[in-house]
Amino acid sequence: LGVSRGLPCAQGPLSPPSSPPTVTSEQIEHLHxxxxxLSRDQLTIxxxxxxxxxxxxxxxxxxKIVHAFFDKRNLRQESDGLADEINFEDFLTIMxxxxxxxxxxxxEQLDRxxxxxxxxxxxxxxxxxxxxxxxxxxxxxxxxxxxxxxHLEKESVRSIADGAMMEAASICVGQMGPDQVYxxxxxxxxxxxxxxxxxxxxxxxxxxxxxxxxxCY
Amino acid sequence: xxxLLPFDxxxxxxxxxxxxxxxxxxxxxxxxxxxxxxSFGIRKVYMKTLLKIFQWATLRIERxxxxxxxxxxxxxxxxxxxxxPTSLEEEIKEIRRSGSSKAxxxxxxxxxxxxxxxxxxxxxxxxxxxxxxFSAEELESWNLLSRTNYNFQYISLRLTVLWGLGVxxxxxxxxxxxxxxxxTGISLLVTGTTVVGYLPNGRCKEFLSKHVHLMxxxxxxxxxxxxxxxxxxxxxPRNGGICVANHTSPIDVIILASDGYxxxxxxxxxxxxxxxxxxxxxxxxHVWFERSEVKDRHLxxxxxxxxxxxxxxxxxxxxxEGTCIxxxxxxxxxxxxxxxxxxxxxxxxxxxxxxxxxxxxxxKYGMVTYLLRMMTSWxxxxxxxxxxxxxxxPEEDAVQFANRVKSAIARQGGLVDLLWDGGxxxxxxKDTFKEEQQKLYSKMIxxxxxxxxxx
Numbered sequence: 001l002g003v004s005r006g007l008p009c010a011q012g013p014l015s016p017p018s019s020p021p022t023v024t025s026e027q028i029e030h031l032h033x034x035x036x037x038l039s040r041d042q043l044t045i046x047x048x049x050x051x052x053x054x055x056x057x058x059x060x061x062x063x064k065i066v067h068a069f070f071d072k073r074n075l076r077q078e079s080d081g082l083a084d085e086i087n088f089e090d091f092l093t094i095m096x097x098x099x100x101x102x103x104x105x106x107x108e109q110l111d112r113x114x115x116x117x118x119x120x121x122x123x124x125x126x127x128x129x130x131x132x133x134x135x136x137x138x139x140x141x142x143x144x145x146x147x148x149x150x151h152l153e154k155e156s157v158r159s160i161a162d163g164a165m166m167e168a169a170s171i172c173v174g175q176m177g178p179d180q181v182y183x184x185x186x187x188x189x190x191x192x193x194x195x196x197x198x199x200x201x202x203x204x205x206x207x208x209x210x211x212x213x214x215x216c217y
Numbered sequence: 218x219x220x221l222l223p224f225d226x227x228x229x230x231x232x233x234x235x236x237x238x239x240x241x242x243x244x245x246x247x248x249x250x251x252x253x254x255x256s257f258g259i260r261k262v263y264m265k266t267l268l269k270i271f272q273w274a275t276l277r278i279e280r281x282x283x284x285x286x287x288x289x290x291x292x293x294x295x296x297x298x299x300x301x302p303t304s305l306e307e308e309i310k311e312i313r314r315s316g317s318s319k320a321x322x323x324x325x326x327x328x329x330x331x332x333x334x335x336x337x338x339x340x341x342x343x344x345x346x347x348x349x350x351f352s353a354e355e356l357e358s359w360n361l362l363s364r365t366n367y368n369f370q371y372i373s374l375r376l377t378v379l380w381g382l383g384v385x386x387x388x389x390x391x392x393x394x395x396x397x398x399x400x401t402g403i404s405l406l407v408t409g410t411t412v413v414g415y416l417p418n419g420r421c422k423e424f425l426s427k428h429v430h431l432m433x434x435x436x437x438x439x440x441x442x443x444x445x446x447x448x449x450x451x452x453x454p455r456n457g458g459i460c461v462a463n464h465t466s467p468i469d470v471i472i473l474a475s476d477g478y479x480x481x482x483x484x485x486x487x488x489x490x491x492x493x494x495x496x497x498x499x500x501x502x503h504v505w506f507e508r509s510e511v512k513d514r515h516l517x518x519x520x521x522x523x524x525x526x527x528x529x530x531x532x533x534x535x536x537x538e539g540t541c542i543x544x545x546x547x548x549x550x551x552x553x554x555x556x557x558x559x560x561x562x563x564x565x566x567x568x569x570x571x572x573x574x575x576x577x578x579x580x581k582y583g584m585v586t587y588l589l590r591m592m593t594s595w596x597x598x599x600x601x602x603x604x605x606x607x608x609x610x611p612e613e614d615a616v617q618f619a620n621r622v623k624s625a626i627a628r629q630g631g632l633v634d635l636l637w638d639g640g641x642x643x644x645x646x647k648d649t650f651k652e653e654q655q656k657l658y659s660k661m662i663x664x665x666x667x668x669x670x671x672x
Contacts, residue, residue: 034343055341061331065338098339121331145330204336 031095035088044085045069060145064124069094073123080129100204115191122190132184138165168193239394247398251435260444260596267572267595270379277376387593395440395592402436403489407496409433414499426500427478434475442596444572445472452603453477454532454562457525459554462564463626464536466577467584468591469566472599473534480504480524480531484511502530518557525559532562537619550619560606563622565630569598602629 038052039045050056050066059065068074070083074097075090077083083090097120101113125133125141142161143154168185171193185193250256409429416422438445453476454460460479462469473479481503485494494505504524510516524530537550555561568575573594577587591597604625609618626632 031343038342050342053341056338059334059338059341061334062338065335065342095339095343098336121335124331124335141331145334 028092031092032088035091044087045091046085060147061124061141064127064141064144067127068120068124071123073129074120098204118191118194119187122187125185132186133190134184135162135165137184138168243394243397247439248401248436251439252432254431254435260442263442264444264572264596264598271571274376274379387595391442392593395442398436398440399592402433402440403493405436406430406433407493410496410500414496423501429500430478430497431475434471437471438475441468441471441591443468443472444596444598445476446600447476448600448602449605450476450603452562452605454479454564454603454606456530456532457528458532458560458562458606459521459525459557460532460534460562460564461537461550461554461622461626462534462566463630463632464538465566465568466575466587466591468575468597469536470534472566472601473564476601478531479534482506482521482533482535484508504533514553518553521554522557522559525557550623552615552619555609555619555622556615558609560608561618561622562606563604563626565602565604565626565632567600567602567630567632569600572596572598575599600630604629 035045038049040049047066047070050069056062056065067082069086069091072079072081072083075083075086075093086094097117101110105113122133123129125137127137127140139158139161142164143157146157146160168189171189246257246259406429409432410426413422413425413429416425460473460477462473470481474481480501481497483494483505485491485505485507494503497503498505502524504520506517506520521533524533535554537554573591573596575591575597582590607618607622607625609615613621
């Protein structure tokens with residue numbers, strides 16, 4: 001295949017070198033085939049290649065999801081901004097945010113795992129890369145999610161977003177005085193809001209167990 | 218130099234004799250039965266022998282792979298991801314319930330709602346229904362064609378020898394035979410229809426035209442070594458009706474037309490196709506459109522309606538999917554042919570990919586490459602089911618009628634019935650589909666929001 005087995009998703013910061021690889025080589029092969037299909041046999045994928053997935057059109061936050069693939073913060077690169085194209089290793093890096101939890105993870109690993117996933121989501125909201133989710137960015141996300149409804153007026157969408165933002169502010173900062181300005185949700189505040197919500201069990205994609213299928217033939 | 222002469226003449230003699238023998242065989246065993254529409258059953262015997270050989274080959278590969286610990290390539294028809302069967306509403310409620318301390322009957326937007334869409338998006342990026350349909354179906358047993366097997370590495374001497382023998386037979390024996398037959402068939406079609414065209418209109422002309430068409434299509438069927446099983450022939454299309462079928466390759470036309478007498482619909486091409494089309498229309502009325510006329514939907518509909526209303530004219534053959542699909546599913550039928558109001562005779566065609574994959578991936582192969590691949594496969598095996606005729610009910614519109622016909626065809630052929638448009642092979646999704654899911658989500662949030670603000 002030409003792909004080295006020492007990939008970031010198997011031995012990145014999420015799992016120390018001593019633990020066994022958490023993605024099997026068969027799954028990597030499947031993903032590689034999918035990558036080749038999306039890239040039309042080229043070595044890299046660009047934004048336009050995602051247009052060839054019809055099912056993705058259903059999704060209201062399609063733009064943000066595609067954007068997330070090219071976001072350098074998610075690709076663990078030092079610089080900031082957007083990449084023009086990604087190769088298979090980058091593709092796997094993004095996919096690794098959606099790995100399911102392993103049974104043998106300890107507290108520290110679980111915590112890191114969770115932070116990584118939440119950071120991915122945070123980057124989706126924070127579109128100008130300044131480390132804060134401002135009211136405008138929040139409104140953008142709500143507008144996109146509700147964009148499918150043509151009867152919805154902009155005002156209603158705004159009020160929903162504003163209400164939710166105030167809710168978030170009250171959780172993070174407590175009661176604010178009348179002249180206090182809430183600048184935006186930082187990553188720490190973001191983490192606070194998710195306390196108690198079991199997102200690790202919701203934000204993953206499981207591979208089908210291939211052995212069970214083979215028996216059917 | 219003089220020593221070589223007797224050897225040369227010997228070679229020439231041998232060549233002459235073998236060509237004569239070949240042509241006699243051709244004539245007796247293939248062309249004559251095609252003319253009369255009978256069959257010796259040679260192809261069925263051929264098929265059975267091949268099956269036995271394939272089984273042996275597959276066992277050998279699996280045994281060899283196990284010995285050497287090669288990972289075998291297993292097809293993943295069901296997709297590679299475990300997709301949760303829960304709906305949008307259930308999932309979002311569940312996410313909110315697990316964290317929110319607020320009462321559940323006042324839902325409004327929450328940060329966690331983005332999860333569901335995010336996950337769904339990543340799932341479709343990893344594996345989606347539609348793009349899977351457009352690549353050739355993957356086989357679980359090997360049919361001695363290296364083009365269908367990713368596992369073909371050197372497993373054993375016997376297998377390689379068998380494969381080599383297969384290549385020799387297919388390219389040096391079967392291919393020239395098939396090309397000769399195809400040539401005969403096409404030239405007979407062109408000359409036959411032109412000659413019949415000179416006769417005055419009447420029953421004689423119709424009779425001759427029908428038999429010329431049938432004969433030539435039968436020869437072409439044998440040129441591809443197509444082994445076809447027809448089911449329910451009593452439902453065959455009649456005059457004044459429209460025959461619709463699912464589309465996998467241009468060969469579909471030959472398969473259907475060799476068992477029935479149809480009027481074709483299509484665009485006039487240049488080159489050889491154009492010559493054939495112009496000759497055919499002399500013998501009986503087919504519906505050919507100029508390139509410019511094809512875009513004008515009303516003109517097309519009008520001409521088809523005129524044809525259908527004339528009861529003396531033949532049933533029209535149409536493939537409503539508009540493009541070739543890889544024969545594992547049936548895609549959206551274009552509604553044009555269902556608006557005309559004639560009786561529709563659905564036909565389901567299912568190819569057996571074991572002997573040769575008939576799917577034409579027009580973005581990967583051109584027409585000539587495709588035909589070459591077809592003629593160097595072992596055989597084309599398929600089943601054709603003639604379904605009972607359907608008419609449009611008063612309370613359904615053309616789109617619903619088209620979907621009803623499509624489901625019937627998919628069910629009979631054992632294909633998956635998909636809502637997606639076959640045109641997606643080349644274009645993007647229509648905007649109307651995008652809005653459905655978003656409408657549902659926004660209804661959930663906004664509907665309740667409005668309730669609260671009103672109270």
